[in-house]
Amino acid sequence: MSFEYTPPKYAQLIAELERRIDSGEYAPGSPLPSEHQLMAEFGMARPTVVKALGVLRDQGWIVTHQGKGRFVRGRPALPTGQQVRTGRELLDRKEVQVSSRLLAAGEVEAPNRISAYLGIKPKSPVVLRRTLVEHDNEPTEISSTWLPVAVAEGTALAETEELKQGVRRYVEAAAGTSLDHIIEHITARNPTKEECTLLDVKSSAALLTVYAVACDATGKPWVVVESVLPGDRHELEDAYPIR
Structure with a gap:
């Protein structure tokens, strides 16, 4: 395709x-x-x-x-090309270019938060694509992509092969629209048992979770990319001009 x-x-x-x-x-x-x-x-x-x-x-x-x-x-002084925001990096990331392991790819019930971000009913079917990202053989991130079944159906997003393009390319092609902007939500919490194992952290560790909700020009959300980061291995930085 x-x-x-x-x-x-x-x-x-x-x-x-x-x-x-x-x-x-x-x-x-x-x-x-x-x-x-x-x-x-x-x-x-x-x-x-x-x-x-x-x-x-x-x-x-x-x-x-x-x-x-x-x-x-x-x-x-701060050109756009040199200040890639977290959400955009997640949308454009190619799995074949990073050291990652696919944990899941298939249909699941949407959690309440994801349902709210996508504007769908709680527990509606969505396609989840989750990977564990490593750096120097150390787990550094759990990345999850959530999107409506109708958008992922028939695309590589629902397959178990590494993505050769960023999520944005597949979503725009399937939806027939252009993603116009991203709304980011950042939370902090303790890890689940599964996250403790995958990220090799203690149950008392602090995790940062970045939710990037990608919308078209009308404000309709099409995909949510979630990044779970161990707090002691990451520092979020942003830079922008003062107007």
Whole structure:
């Protein structure tokens, strides 16, 4: 099965404008083409252009001056490509590129928390894909992917082979939509008996659990990726510009 993926139009515009800024074609301090100019050049609707410009502004590539327009700032001090967020890394991770062992792949009843995140009834059937990730022969993470049966059916997500692409590629191909944003929830708790064995930790150990809920542009959730991390082996760090 082939999984071809074309980025949404606004993402294509973002990439092209970033390229022009990086190359110096749009120099720092220079005015950015107007919305109408960008609409005409790229053949895109105004909402698409506005969305792309909003992302570039939030990431620090451009700045808006009231009544004057948008101006180039240049490559931000914290470029997006160098600050991959936890949820995105989980969605894009390829199992064939990490040292991992598949623990489960199949249909189960959704726990209450997962049901709430996916917007489905408690104990609804979902496909669970769970792996144990190791580093230097030491267990460092239990990664679980939860998604509706209809999305996983007929894809590699429900199979026992290592994934050659990130979860996001399979979900977008099966759902026929693009994942637009991630909502992360982070909790701390003690391990279950199974987690004690898999992660080689004591029952009193502190675990960090990151839930990354991936949604489309309408806010509909399609997949939840859960990462269970021993607190003494991980440190979560984030960096972002101040606006």
